Amino acid sequence: MAEFKLPKVYDFKLVEEKWQKTWEEKGLYRFRREDRTRPTFSIDTPPPYPSGDLHVGNALNFSYIDFVARYKRMRDYNVFFPQGWDCHGLPTEVRVERAIGKRRSEVDPLEFLRLCKEYTLKWIGDMRAALKRLGLSIDWTTEYMTMNPDYWRRTQLSFVEMYKKGLIYRGEHPVIWCPRCETAIAEAEVEYVEKSRPLYYIKFKVAETGEDVVIATTRPELLASCVAVAVNPTDERYRSLQGKHAVVPIYERKVPIIFDEDVDKTFGTGAVMICTYGDKTDVKWQKKHNLPLIISITDNGRMNGNTGPLQGLPIEEARKKIAEILREKGLLVKTENIQSTVGTCWRCHTPVEILPKKQWFVKSTALNEKVLEEAKRINWVPPYMYKRLENWVLNLDWDWVISRQRLFATPIPVYYCKDCGAELVVPPEKLPHDPRFDSPPFEKCPKCGSKNIVPERDVMDTWMDSSITAAVHAGWPDNFDERLFPADLQPNGYDIIRTWDYYLLLRGIALFGKPQFKTALINGMVRGTDGRMMHKSYGNYVAVTEVLEKYGADSFRLWVAMAASTGQDVRFSWEGVDYAHRFLVKIWNAARLASSFIEEVPPPSMEELSHVDHWILRELSETIRQVTSSLENYQFQEASQRLVDFAWHKLCDHYLEIIKYRLSQGDRVAKYVLRLVLLRTIQMLSVFAPHVSEEIYQEVLKGSENWESITTSPWPEQVEYDAEKAKTGEIVVAIIAEGRRAKHDAKIPLSKEISKLTIYTTMHLEELRKATGDIAGTLRAQKVEVTSSGRGDRAVPEYPEITISLQP
Numbered sequence: 001m002a003e004f005k006l007p008k009v010y011d012f013k014l015v016e017e018k019w020q021k022t023w024e025e026k027g028l029y030r031f032r033r034e035d036r037t038r039p040t041f042s043i044d045t046p047p048p049y050p051s052g053d054l055h056v057g058n059a060l061n062f063s064y065i066d067f068v069a070r071y072k073r074m075r076d077y078n079v080f081f082p083q084g085w086d087c088h089g090l091p092t093e094v095r096v097e098r099a100i101g102k103r104r105s106e107v108d109p110l111e112f113l114r115l116c117k118e119y120t121l122k123w124i125g126d127m128r129a130a131l132k133r134l135g136l137s138i139d140w141t142t143e144y145m146t147m148n149p150d151y152w153r154r155t156q157l158s159f160v161e162m163y164k165k166g167l168i169y170r171g172e173h174p175v176i177w178c179p180r181c182e183t184a185i186a187e188a189e190v191e192y193v194e195k196s197r198p199l200y201y202i203k204f205k206v207a208e209t210g211e212d213v214v215i216a217t218t219r220p221e222l223l224a225s226c227v228a229v230a231v232n233p234t235d236e237r238y239r240s241l242q243g244k245h246a247v248v249p250i251y252e253r254k255v256p257i258i259f260d261e262d263v264d265k266t267f268g269t270g271a272v273m274i275c276t277y278g279d280k281t282d283v284k285w286q287k288k289h290n291l292p293l294i295i296s297i298t299d300n301g302r303m304n305g306n307t308g309p310l311q312g313l314p315i316e317e318a319r320k321k322i323a324e325i326l327r328e329k330g331l332l333v334k335t336e337n338i339q340s341t342v343g344t345c346w347r348c349h350t351p352v353e354i355l356p357k358k359q360w361f362v363k364s365t366a367l368n369e370k371v372l373e374e375a376k377r378i379n380w381v382p383p384y385m386y387k388r389l390e391n392w393v394l395n396l397d398w399d400w401v402i403s404r405q406r407l408f409a410t411p412i413p414v415y416y417c418k419d420c421g422a423e424l425v426v427p428p429e430k431l432p433h434d435p436r437f438d439s440p441p442f443e444k445c446p447k448c449g450s451k452n453i454v455p456e457r458d459v460m461d462t463w464m465d466s467s468i469t470a471a472v473h474a475g476w477p478d479n480f481d482e483r484l485f486p487a488d489l490q491p492n493g494y495d496i497i498r499t500w501d502y503y504l505l506l507r508g509i510a511l512f513g514k515p516q517f518k519t520a521l522i523n524g525m526v527r528g529t530d531g532r533m534m535h536k537s538y539g540n541y542v543a544v545t546e547v548l549e550k551y552g553a554d555s556f557r558l559w560v561a562m563a564a565s566t567g568q569d570v571r572f573s574w575e576g577v578d579y580a581h582r583f584l585v586k587i588w589n590a591a592r593l594a595s596s597f598i599e600e601v602p603p604p605s606m607e608e609l610s611h612v613d614h615w616i617l618r619e620l621s622e623t624i625r626q627v628t629s630s631l632e633n634y635q636f637q638e639a640s641q642r643l644v645d646f647a648w649h650k651l652c653d654h655y656l657e658i659i660k661y662r663l664s665q666g667d668r669v670a671k672y673v674l675r676l677v678l679l680r681t682i683q684m685l686s687v688f689a690p691h692v693s694e695e696i697y698q699e700v701l702k703g704s705e706n707w708e709s710i711t712t713s714p715w716p717e718q719v720e721y722d723a724e725k726a727k728t729g730e731i732v733v734a735i736i737a738e739g740r741r742a743k744h745d746a747k748i749p750l751s752k753e754i755s756k757l758t759i760y761t762t763m764h765l766e767e768l769r770k771a772t773g774d775i776a777g778t779l780r781a782q783k784v785e786v787t788s789s790g791r792g793d794r795a796v797p798e799y800p801e802i803t804i805s806l807q808p
């Protein structure tokens, strides 16, 4: 007997490290730019935020991408799997502040930026290592960072081009403002939370008659900003107020009483105040009725000089203070608690305000119809994810505000002429450019000749960086490779459909007149073991590195594939990872056993194959067909479950057991079939579990096909078999299984010979008489008789018409 070619214990650490290193050294997964023969397949990999910690959700997202990349490579695509890092933004600034124990305002801006870069590089290092340990087939030569000057140049150029097209403008509009972060934020960055809060009933006087009118509001601290009172025109209670005015208490200002059908008669008293700005409705009414603006809140969330006694107080305190004052003056009728939705900052969870601000905007509302038109043509996997995008787009009220009052971000490449007000956009050839620190590229204003030029100090929303990734991956603007654009695949979680997918569509249409991707592959979220969202503060957080340490990448990846259908949420399960691991151990052991028998032999003729051989080839062929079709449709759960079921329960549990006696006799046909089936199985498995598959191929199965790696071998095609014989083979497998159970029940060791096995059947008499070889061999029966007369002791469960009896 030949030697085993695999160690007894499957040491995943050794195997995974070895192949990750080898693949990288060989440059196996590099995109071959010069190769014009094969079709390309390009992936717009989401550039993660470098937080330093790879979340299980990220790992799931990346596993999905890698399944596709590996499958497509085996289908002979020239696969482009790039990798970038979305460095900028508030989260980084906040983390750096925490790391250095100082606020941004306490550090010199250039020094703070240097620290942001330094920490970002460190965090990228940690995450890069984690991604590599996951066995992702990324082309690391493509790696980029959005904080690097070359990426700045691209983001800034995209800004300049959209500005020239009139799709970016500067203007004063209401924006959502985070008073804690002191910056404008986009609608996509607002998180809505349900809160119980008091509703205050406040007495106003009608100026003309002196009678009281009571309004209800949750924001009494904005009384100083009140510019009108509104009621519904169909509200009988207020009919007499037509054309009259109200006096704002405390501030004693006269404001019009407006009749507007959008006022909810059932809210409070049916009379409300309009102020600058309590909510989005205020913005609408202010525009519609052409009301003045009175701002009460400063950029850092305190009450300003317009608010009299409230001046200097933080918003929450001002609310309590004004309620007190109103109560003292007898102007507060009552308060009651109501449930209402409060918009908060996605980063710091502070309630956001709406303030009129001079900011930069993308003209997104004008493009949204086109965005939806194009989005409908995209292949959404699963299809219902399109609805999420549509709902989001249809609910967008305002243009996308892209300027941020922060530091660590791509600068807006603009100057202003202080004399004529001209906006001076930095010319493309001078990019990248940082107006905050570089010297201006203009000597004087081209419009009026003034030398009085000032820089824009605001920076861009980080989504301006990451919403051009597909184009950047394709080489835009320098060496645009049209094969890579639009990207074939856009893989991301459903939580960022409203940001990443939406902004990519918007920017693709604005800059290139088309979407930046063809298929959107949407994954669900990974929940904690308790089913809640995974969060460190819930105590249900699982670190990817912990899973990789205990089980390795292959087990984790296979669990990811099997855990849920594409787009569904996944609950993290140690049992699930353990199940995947046990399967890989099973395959390892099967390959190890096989390694002592199999060698490459010339293919036998179809006639030489036994019935059971035909059966396993049929099962293999069917598995190849189904796995292929599932992978074509991005259905990883279907594909992996089918493959595991075949490999574990058909190949290992049945076929391998049945042919052991033939292998030990040196049967050339059995050797051939086993090698073929194992090879094809491992090829498919390499999509999910590449390391163990490679080890088995290189150590056990490598033959005259001489593939450099199993992970780049040609995807298996269906195999030939005889359908009739396969059918009989299936019966033989069932009979053998029952025969083994019979031996077990009779306490006869499987290895011990029995004198006779009798099979009773009328329906399968003829074919079974030709198929007794494997039955006799496997059950070690000296004689097998197939007869139509009589009945055995035990029925074969899958074929109850067939019964068997066994003679020791």
Ligand SMILES: [Zn+2]
Pocket: 178, 179, 180, 181, 182, 345, 346, 347, 348, 349, 350
């Ligand atoms: Zn904030």
Ligand SMILES: [Zn+2]
Pocket: 417, 418, 419, 420, 421, 422, 445, 446, 447, 448, 449, 450
């Ligand atoms: Zn000028």
